Amino acid sequence: MIIDNLKKYKYYSLFALSAINSFRVVFDMIDFSKTGNVILSVVFYIVLAFFVLCSFSEFKKSFLNPIFCLVSGVFVLTFFTMGLGKGNILTTILVLACVRESNIKKVIKIIIIPKAVLFFIYLFFVGVKIIPDEIRGVRKKFGILIERHSLGHSSPNCNFWMLFPCYAGYLFIRKKVAFWELAIHFALFYTLYCLTYCRAGFYCVTILITSYFLYSFFPKAIRNLFSLRIVKYIFIVLCITSLAxxxxxxxxxxxxxxxxxxxxxxxxxxxFWEKLLVKLDLMSSSRILNGAKAIEKYGISLFGQNVDYEMYVDNSFIKLLTSYGVLFTYTLLISMYYTIKKLQNEKETLALIIICIFALYFVFEQVFFNVMDAFIYLFAVSRKKREKLTDKSILAV
Incomplete structure (x- = not known):
């Protein structure tokens, strides 16, 4: 009875988790004292425990849900093999909470909107940094410089992944967007690209806008293209290719x-083969070389191991295999396979476009935790539940 009465507070605790984690990121970024982070961490885990208590009665009904089981398995494997930071715990808990939830409006407010807000908070605090002499071009005028505190050096790269899933979710919910709106969106993202020079995020958004535009004019051809059987295996194919x-x-x-x-x-x-290999590595900005170094040093095991941050690999598949292990990677790939299969059966072409771009993003960034939660619910719930969404006020994400 007590747990059932607590369920109404579940969303308040979820929002608190998002807010606390966002402030923690900002605290790290603007170099506040560690005292603030310690306090936020303690509060985070208290709210996390409260949320789990509020949600337990709902979770225990979910054990027969295959997606819930897959995500739960990923969470348990990761926790016992690598340990999870607060951000990854938050992401996983959000996913678990959303698998069975039927109220899309609340989920969007909790997951997508906070990510967009966090991105602009991030951009704002970066914009007020002191402009170093070595910054050139447009970024010098705006003073944009990200200090990657965990790496110990500066880089003009602004975590574009924070906004990419928000925009993808926006297009998915809107269904129909006018050409002039897409043009304005592109101008906004191009401006952010000039400020941050985050190529991977900008390329993914550009591909998404182009695909959306083509889908608007040639829906049947695009639908037939993304209904091909090979699409179901896109994550598996890209993983095997990266590893090979x-x-x-x-x-x-x-x-x-x-x-x-x-x-x-x-x-x-x-x-020919030497030239091809060199070209592929140059095109990937040495991601193949860095991935090979990580495998050479740590190898690939069933459960993974702690990988030094100096061995930073901008390929999610290689990062998964070295840090989290074969079992974790297999679980994630199978879950994405069944998600795509479900989308094909429901003829959700736009969702398939988004998730395929997401798969390409895997090759160039470590985004398997960061953006997964923005997609998993929208793509996992049934089509009938999504069609019940009529409140237009939430579309301003």
Whole structure:
């Protein structure tokens, strides 16, 4: 009875979790004293415990839900093999909470809107940083410089992933957006790209807008394209491809690839396969080389291991395999396979477009936790429940 009465407070605690975690990120970014972070961390875990208590009666009915079981398995495996930071705990709990929830309006307010707000808070605090002499071009005029505190150095890159899932969710809910609106959206994202120079996020948004535009004019052709069976395997194919390329470089030798790259840039002749491998690595901004280094140093195991942050790999698949292990990666890939299969059965073409772009994003960024929660609910619930959404006031995300 007590737990049932607490259920009405579940969303208040969820919103509190989002807010606390957002302030923690901002505290890290603007270098406040550690005391503030410690206090926020204590409050975070208190609210987290309260939320779990409020949600327990609902969770215990969910054990037969396959998506719930998959996400729960990922959470348990990660917790016992790697441990989770507060941000990843929040993401996982949000996913678990949303799997069975039928009120889309509340979920959007809790998940998508806070992510958009956090992005602009992030951008604002970065904008007031002191402008270093080495900043050039447009970014110098606006003073945009992200200090990656965990890496210990500065980089003009503004975590575009915070806004990408928000915009994808916006298009998914709107269904119909005029051309002039898309043009304004593109202008906004191009401005953010000039300020932050985050290529991967901007490219994904550009592909999304282009695909949305094509889908508006050629719905049947695009629908047939994304109903192909190969689409279900996109995460699996990209994972195997990323792993294969990194293993090739590992067997070749990372130093050998560096030497081949030097020879290629100097205009020396290489054979076809050497030239192809060098070009692919250059196109990926050395992500293949970095992935090979991580595999060479840590290997791939069933449960993964703690990987030094110096071995930062901007490929989610390689990061999953080295840090979280084969079992974790397999669970995630299978869950995405069944999610795409469900979308194809329901003929949710726009959702398929978004999730395929999300798969490409996996290759270039570590986003498997960061943006997964913005998609999983919208794509996992039934189509009939989504059609009940009529409140237009929430569309201003």
């Amino acid at each position: 390329l990194c293993l090739i470089v590992k067997n070749l030798g990372t130093e050998e690839l560096k030497e081949l790259t030097r020879r290629y840039l100097d205009g020396q002749d290489l054979n």
